[in-house]
Amino acid sequence: MTSEAATPRADRRLLRARRATLLSLAVGMWATVLLPAVGLSREPDVGRVALGAVGILAFAATQTAVLYAAVTPWLAQRWRRRAQLGLAVVAVLTVPLVAPVAAGVWPTWAWLGASLVGMAPLVVRLPGALAVTAGALLVSATVAWWTGGSVGRSLAVTGGIGVGVAAVNRFQVWFWDLLVEARQGQAAQGRLAAAEERLRFARDVHDLLGHSLTVIALKAELAARLAPVDPVRAGREAAEVQRLAASALAEVRESVHGYRAVDLGEQLAAVAEVLRSCGVRCMVPPSPVDLPQPAATELAAVLREASTNVLRHSRADWCRIHIDREGNVARMTVANDGAGESGPDEHSHGLRGLADRLAAAGGELRVRRQDAVFTVEATVPVPS
Template structure:
């Protein structure tokens, strides 16, 4: 899956989903401990502890894999196989514990039924749940326990957990698909912009190159019969080539011109889509292209820092122009520790970029709020 593991909003949702799934499953893992306490045979109790711990570890691994879309398929399959092995081993290890006095394995069976939506498609999940229910009935009959109680625990409780698990996984999948859609939209926008630029260059050069090729061919044919005219045709081809080069350079320059207000608005939209309340105040009037390009680089770095290096709830982007000085200020809460090091690679790179134009970058943290201030002088 094309999901960014550094997406802090997705990480928060992942932790909540994992906690919710764990709560559903671990309830039925803790209840077999009652059977361990009621088992009079110490050897059987120790074997039960081993089986229960192995099952719990495998279950945690599967739950983690269910909400880790960037996990490789082989690792996911290994975790599923480990759970299957742990479930089979739990039959002889946990099944006899407190036989007849407490439905120990029936609770493990309920946990297995509850996890079927994580492992199988609906039709296969129903078949797997039926197999677990049969195993619970066999263990109960073999240990002399009450069959209706075991079937009610494994089937009834397990079905309730399975329903909750399916709903939680469904919501998680919707969130992952939404984030994938946002990433795909960004990639599509970039691809469309590249195609637009390619079309512009083609339109500019297509006609000129055709004419230049014809002029060059004509000059070649005339070289041996009419040298003067051949020279004129060659000169015209050279003029057309110089004119085409000038237009291409102008197009590329226009393509690279940065609108700082648009950049700030775009960064604000990205932050808001990631759950950060963002306020953007753009400058009045256009800024010189070099100044806008320098500050746009600072703005992109600041936006990246907010998303990756903080747990921001709000962010404020402000661009002001006063007395020949343009100032970009980005402030956000949710700083981890003391915030970024003033000598970190990103900030040092920005300082090096602004230095030739007399610009400066300052970073500070106060009361959990990180501030990044960049100033660039405007030459009249």
């Protein structure tokens, strides 16, 4: 399954997990909010019942908003702050509205205090949650003492029930956060893979076309110079330019479709022919080492870049190419005597890209310049 197909499905799963988390939080929190309704049924004063109902409903509404914000990562920060501020204001207002309901008979406000303690970990960090818990316990005990109720029962409801609800809520939100982070990690991994693929493709195109276009340019220039004096040879060079262009186009198509395996022996013969046609004495091994893929492809990329640098940046008289294998390591050395001050070094774009490519394959690229001799040495692991 491709990442494009997997992403919508992953998002749907995340939305289902969000709905389940929100429902679970709401059920637990609304249970602690609905329990004060027992106090409403035991309050004989209609005015207190009305005020208490207003306070309980307002608390339930703001609590729902905070729960929604806790499991909605894409919600703007200002809406989170508004929901949290609204909960704080309503929590203060519930003291005069709800505390007198069923005073001394039912710990009405203590249940709201338990709900407030349960919400604290979703709104503030641990020090703030402890402060909210302490404040809720103080208010609960004060209300019970003032109304003649049981201080111990109120503290047990606000503290015991509230802390239990807080632990459950925090675990659920923590698990939800893990799901969100995992999804974000998958998305980031997908973006990184796409970026790496674009970089790989750009590097492959550079490796392929850099060599081919350099040779085509040199052959075309040679054909233009030969046209007035040797039309027959100029025609052969023009035909060679056409063949090289067709070959380069085929290589690009293969690169686009991911078929990038090359024959190192054929590449070596082609490079030697091009160098010799440009007047560079090329020394190559008579029978190149037979290397399996992908080692042969990696060394072929190095060979293309190194020979391109010989043609483009140097005035070499000779170029020596050596390939050998020692155990599970293949080594290729390309040296020429045309190193100049303006020639490539290990920081040039092509060689830097090759170094990254070989490093990703477990190999290494080394470049050194001594007097007029410039040497590129590449090592790659060979599958056993």
